[in-house]
Amino acid sequence: MYKALRGMNDILPGVSRIWQDVEKNAISVLRQFGYSEIRTPVMEEKGLFVKSVGGETDIVTKEMFSFRDRGERDVVLRPEGTAPIVRAYLEANLHKTDPFQKFYYIEPMFRSERPQAGRLRQFHQIGAEVIGSLNPVVDAEIILLLAAILDKNGIKDYTIRLNNLGCHDDKIRLSGALKAQLSDKEVLLCDDCKKRLQKNPLRVLDCKKDSCRNIARSALKSIDFLCENCKNHFAGVKECLKGTSAEKKCVDDPYIVRGLDYYTSTVFEVSHPALGAQDAIGAGGRYDNLVKDMGGPALGAVGFALGVERMLMARSKDTAVFKGSATVYVATIGEKAAKEGFKITNELRIAGIECNMNYEGSSLKSQMRDADKLGSVLTIIIGDDELAKGEIVLRDMRTKEQISAKFTDMLKTVNEKLKTYSL
Ligand SMILES: [Zn+2]
Ligand SMILES: [Zn+2]
Secondary structure: OOOOOOOOOOOOOOHHHHHHHHHHHHHHHHHHOOOEEOOOOOEEEHHHHHHHOOOOOHHHHHHOOEEEOOOOOEEEEOOOOHHHHHHHHHHOOHHHHOOOEEEEEEEEEEOOOOOEOOEOOEEEEEEEEEEOOOOHHHHHHHHHHHHHHHHHOOOOOOEEEEEEOOOHHHHHHHHHHHHHHHHHHHHHOOHHHHHHHHHOHHHHHHOOOHHHHHHHHOOOOHHHHOOHHHHHHHHHHHHHHOOOOOHHHEEEOOOOOOOOOOOEEEEEEEEOOOOOOOOOOEEEEEOOOHHHHOOOOOOOEEEEEEEHHHHHHHHHHHOOOOOOOOOEEEEEOOHHHHHHHHHHHHHHHHOOOOEEEOOOOOOHHHHHHHHHHOOOOEEEEEOHHHHHHOEEEEEEOOOOOEEEEEHHHHHHHHHHHHHOOOO
């Protein structure tokens, strides 16, 4: 038998219902904040990510699903959502017509990592990006939005770790100083970090090996390398967060650097006790040079992505698991009643009522168990007696009270009954 590819999971019924709830909650918050959905293709040119995420990053060197298509083009399954959005923004000429844009996306991403809990090869992200502003209030909005999505999904106990990496020049000075300090300790670093030290020393700070990170972290803080402008920006972001619901969730963490080269200035990660120390529920930051580096004008931008699988890991500790649903359940006794029940089920569904029935001729007892399991508030029961009289029995699952109604009055009676529930 065939199996799904390693690190690529099926999302089965029951669980998919939880996904829908998480996505629905996120979308309602994203709309409240004024973000519009953007959908980009799953596949992009490889160069897009080499140029934006960075040729020396783990994502580009080790983790992309990369191949030649039939036209001999180098393509990849997208490993992240920001670069494709900047590409789409420029390709649609939005920088000329309406440069300030607020996007969101809910899409699968692909990275060929060693699969483990919370780290899959096809994983899913809910993300948001604001392009066209350097104002620190936009950084604050992005952080408040992220917190609101987590709150709406019942995720508690998370911490937003904030840092400022500095602008391009600050990052170069920080990299130089880090390289100088770490070169004495080079023998203690892993093989990857030895290479990183030469090409991109900042990457040592987020090596997946604790030993490397501890060495790098005892060295320097990005905050000590900020220019006046970046210092003011960081202070401005914190000023905007002051007194908000998310303020108490935020802490300074001088070692957040993010594993992608395009980040500058504000960066953040969201940690949660349900995940390991190296895995965040989400992360983001500013990428003020990316639009320009991709061939557009110099425009500030900031965004985040939340991992849906990781949100679910955090959520499962805090909230109950959903088991599927039917507002009305149709229980039937005998073959003839089953046929009538099928018609009634369809009629209710067409009328917009979530409705289900059993097609296998199971006992009434087991059908009533199903109705309970699906959380039905009403059960319609049809047997031979009801068929003969042209009636249904309507059982209120809350009060256990039963009433009869004519087939012809079925929909009206069901609707009246449902009104007494606040669904
Ligand atoms: Zn700066
Ligand atoms: Zn390392």
